[in-house]
Amino acid sequence: MAQQGRTGEHEVYIEAVLSLVEGVPVGRATTYGVLAGAVGHGGPRQVGRVMAVYGSSVPWWRVVRADGSLPLSHQCEALVHYREEGTPLRGRITDAASLRVDLDAVLWMP
DNA sequence: CGTGTGACACGTA
DNA sequence: TTACGTGCCACAC
Numbered sequence: 001m002a003q004q005g006r007t008g009e010h011e012v013y014i015e016a017v018l019s020l021v022e023g024v025p026v027g028r029a030t031t032y033g034v035l036a037g038a039v040g041h042g043g044p045r046q047v048g049r050v051m052a053v054y055g056s057s058v059p060w061w062r063v064v065r066a067d068g069s070l071p072l073s074h075q076c077e078a079l080v081h082y083r084e085e086g087t088p089l090r091g092r093i094t095d096a097a098s099l100r101v102d103l104d105a106v107l108w109m110p
Numbered sequence: 111c112g113t114g115t116g117a118c119a120c121g122t123a
Numbered sequence: 124t125t126a127c128g129t130g131c132c133a134c135a136c
Contacts, residue, residue, distance in 0.1 A: 032118055043131050044118040052117050060117075071117035098124075 013039060017050045020110050021058040027085045028108040029062045029101050038110040062108075068100035075099065 016039045024030055032044035032051075039047075044066075051060050051071075061078035064070055068090065070078050075096050082089060088105050091098040 036118085042133085045116070045132055046118095048117045049133065050117095055117070063117080065117085066119055074117065 013042060013046070014050050014054055017047055018054060018058050021051070021055070021060065021063055023110065024059060024062040024108050027087050028106045029064050029087065029103060030108045030110075031064060031066050031103070033066050034107075034109055035063065064101050064103070068103045070096075070099065070101070 017035055020030075020035050020038055032047045035047045036042055036044045047063075051058075051063060055063075059081070060071070060074070061081040064078075069075075079093075079096070079099070081087075082101070088102040090100050090102045093099065
């Protein structure tokens with residue numbers, strides 16, 4: 001449709017990241033670096049920033065750090081989703097500091 | 111226009 | 124495994 005006349009690369013980048021996150025299947029997960037490489041521009045930090053601002057509209061919990069650890073202030077919320085989706089975790093639930101997603105089993109790539 | 115900060119990544123100890 | 128330093132890019136002040 002004839003709208004969005006301004007193809008701002010900034011918005012294109014945001015939509016690209018969000019689109020990829022929405023494409024992550026249930027029970028799986030990916031990393032900021034993978035998404036950054038998928039869009040072919042910027043870096044993992046830029047992806048993280050997009051998630052921090054616009055991530056509220058996408059399954060952000062399926063995006064974790066390269067080592068499988070969770071976002072600093074959202075691991076508790078992510079934990080709830082992981083339990084519902086049956087996402088395999090490593091470490092001990094009693095210690096969120098060492099809690100990580102088993103990327104070796106659920107890593108998803110676009 | 112320099113400095114600090116961040117939902118990051120990687121190497122090394 | 125954790126801790127520290129460095130590189131990266133964008134944004135707030």
